[in-house]
Amino acid sequence: MERCGWLGALHDPLIGKVLSLIHSQPQQPWTVAALARSVACSRSAFAARFSALTGEGPIVYLTRWRMQLAARLLAEHPHARVNEVVEQVGYHSEAAFSKAFKRAMGVAPRKYRQ
Structure with a gap:
């Protein structure tokens, strides 16, 4: 098995x-x-x-992994700018990242950090 x-x-x-x-x-x-x-x-x-x-699927897995990393980075580095996190997790646009993050985590990145 x-x-x-x-x-x-x-x-x-x-x-x-x-x-x-x-x-x-x-x-x-x-x-x-x-x-x-x-x-x-x-x-x-x-x-x-x-x-x-x-x-x-591989892209679903990749997106979920990126969102978990982003959540950890936002929590562990409260003074980092969101666009710094965006680059570290493979997004080229803060708007696209924010949309994906909100869909995955239920809140916008800035709200999540709070």
Whole structure:
């Protein structure tokens, strides 16, 4: 029986490598195609394998990871500007980041910090 979830996916040679890349380089402009290329896999086979092992698509996982990092950065660095956090988690626009953050966390980044 295959292990499921993030911890189980870490043991998969392909998906474990991709998770490591996502976690260590969240600021990179990752796409499904770029992640698949990083493990020499077709886009469709990679996406299916990633979803089967983690229970969600690669971009959904990436976005959730970025939002968790952003929340931690906002909480741990109360005087950092939001646009500094935006860059660290891979967004190019504060507006796009704020929209994604609010959708994921239920409040705007500045409110979350309070």
